[in-house]
Amino acid sequence: MKLQVAIDRVSLDYAKKIAGQLDSVVDIIEMGTSLVKDYGCYALQKEQLGIHHAELLLDTKTIDEGQYEFEQGFATGADILTVMGAAATGTLTTCYQVAEKAHHQMFIDLMEVDDAKTKQLLGFDHAIYGIHHAKDSSADFDAAASVAKFHAAYPQVSRINVAGGIDLAQAAKLSQQGIADTVIVGGKIMKSNDPVTAAQKFMKVIK
Amino acid sequence: MKLQVAIDRVSLDYAKKIAGQLDSVVDIIEMGTSLVKDYGCYALQKEQLGIHHAELLLDTKTIDEGQYEFEQGFATGADILTVMGAAATGTLTTCYQVAEKAHHQMFIDLMEVDDAKTKQLLGFDHAIYGIHHAKDSSADFDAAASVAKFHAAYPQVSRINVAGGIDLAQAAKLSQQGIADTVIVGGKIMKSNDPVTAAQKFMKVIK
Numbered sequence: 001m002k003l004q005v006a007i008d009r010v011s012l013d014y015a016k017k018i019a020g021q022l023d024s025v026v027d028i029i030e031m032g033t034s035l036v037k038d039y040g041c042y043a044l045q046k047e048q049l050g051i052h053h054a055e056l057l058l059d060t061k062t063i064d065e066g067q068y069e070f071e072q073g074f075a076t077g078a079d080i081l082t083v084m085g086a087a088a089t090g091t092l093t094t095c096y097q098v099a100e101k102a103h104h105q106m107f108i109d110l111m112e113v114d115d116a117k118t119k120q121l122l123g124f125d126h127a128i129y130g131i132h133h134a135k136d137s138s139a140d141f142d143a144a145a146s147v148a149k150f151h152a153a154y155p156q157v158s159r160i161n162v163a164g165g166i167d168l169a170q171a172a173k174l175s176q177q178g179i180a181d182t183v184i185v186g187g188k189i190m191k192s193n194d195p196v197t198a199a200q201k202f203m204k205v206i207k
Numbered sequence: 208m209k210l211q212v213a214i215d216r217v218s219l220d221y222a223k224k225i226a227g228q229l230d231s232v233v234d235i236i237e238m239g240t241s242l243v244k245d246y247g248c249y250a251l252q253k254e255q256l257g258i259h260h261a262e263l264l265l266d267t268k269t270i271d272e273g274q275y276e277f278e279q280g281f282a283t284g285a286d287i288l289t290v291m292g293a294a295a296t297g298t299l300t301t302c303y304q305v306a307e308k309a310h311h312q313m314f315i316d317l318m319e320v321d322d323a324k325t326k327q328l329l330g331f332d333h334a335i336y337g338i339h340h341a342k343d344s345s346a347d348f349d350a351a352a353s354v355a356k357f358h359a360a361y362p363q364v365s366r367i368n369v370a371g372g373i374d375l376a377q378a379a380k381l382s383q384q385g386i387a388d389t390v391i392v393g394g395k396i397m398k399s400n401d402p403v404t405a406a407q408k409f410m411k412v413i414k
Binding site: 009033034036037038039040041042043060061063064065068069072084086087088111112 | 216240241243244245246247248249250267268270271272275276279291293294295318319
């Protein structure tokens with residue numbers, strides 16, 4: 001299982017500093033939506049962020065203007081961009097086409113997407129399907145149970161990514177479960193006193 | 208009826224130039240999602256955009272992290288921020304609370320929101336409800352008919368805003384219809400040879 005670290009709600013300077021430090025430690029570095037909307041994609045170039053080994057995900061949360069946003073996003077050097085499952089089917093199709101053409105990846109954020117809509121989102125074979133717990137939702141989130149349920153319902157989805165307050169114990173459980181392709185960790189790494197050491201601990205339990 | 212001009216997919220310098228020119232002509236100047244995601248909110252301060260008379264709308268298309276995005280957005284001096292109707296109810300409630308507290312406005316983008324979900328979105332009395340035609344959708348859009356249908360279904364909504372390829376004839380029709388609070392015009396002004404003159408023509412037919 002891969003580890004994606006989400007960097008959010010920090011200054012651009014700090015985001016760059018921490019990205020450079022995590023580059024050789026984790027699999028995927030996410031520049032969260034807060035950074036995209038605070039500083040913009042032009043300020044989040046992969047090179048300038050000092051990312052040379054990890055993959056870069058920009059959490060663009062595209063919900064319209066798929067071609068423009070995905071072309072702009074990949075032009076930064078990003079490997080993965082996100083589109084909302086709640087977007088129109090045409091937007092998702094366009095994003096997927098741009099991603100495939102660029103030999104990059106589309107991440108579908110399934111937040112607030114019900115079963116009926118999820119069924120319409122199947123068939124993007126190379127896409128990553130992200131089970132995402134809204135930060136604004138106060139309900140508890142059992143990551144492994146959510147992944148198991150999603151996999152049982154949609155066994156054809158080969159790449160599942162899961163996010164939402166994941167701690168070390170949950171990450172270990174997800175790894176043992178062996179379904180999810182990637183786990184996203186935010187606060188449990190970024191809000192620790194030593195993000196690099198925290199990331200190393202996560203890497204250890206998921207490999 | 209008010210006129211909102213949407214500025215999108217241009218350089219920051221051009222966005223500033225045109226915003227300054229339109230400031231005394233139109234009611235609301237929108238910095239579109241493309242500008243928010245390309246340059247970030249920190250680059251879109253109302254003062255720096257030269258907007259002193261018109262209201263500023265930042266099309267943040269918030270779908271999670273409502274408190275953070277709305278606090279960051281209003282800190283730029285923006286008068287109106289957008290939230291997706293497809294967001295979780297908790298996100299919408301949070302955005303509304305931030306907007307009310309700041310004595311600013313929340314615009315709910317109804318793109319890809321069905322009737323069942325729209326019913327859950329009612330009751331934000333001061334919010335602007337935006338009937339929005341996805342740029343990625345190729346289907347035809349009859350603005351006046353859409354407004355009439357929405358008004359008949361949800362007569363309690365007092366502020367309706369409509370967008371999607373609106374031309375002069377459609378704007379005039381919407382004005383005569385007398386339901387919509389605001390019309391958003393993008394390409395028909397911004398892609399004309401003389402955006403200021405084009406905006407003046409729209410102002411004339413809607414007053």
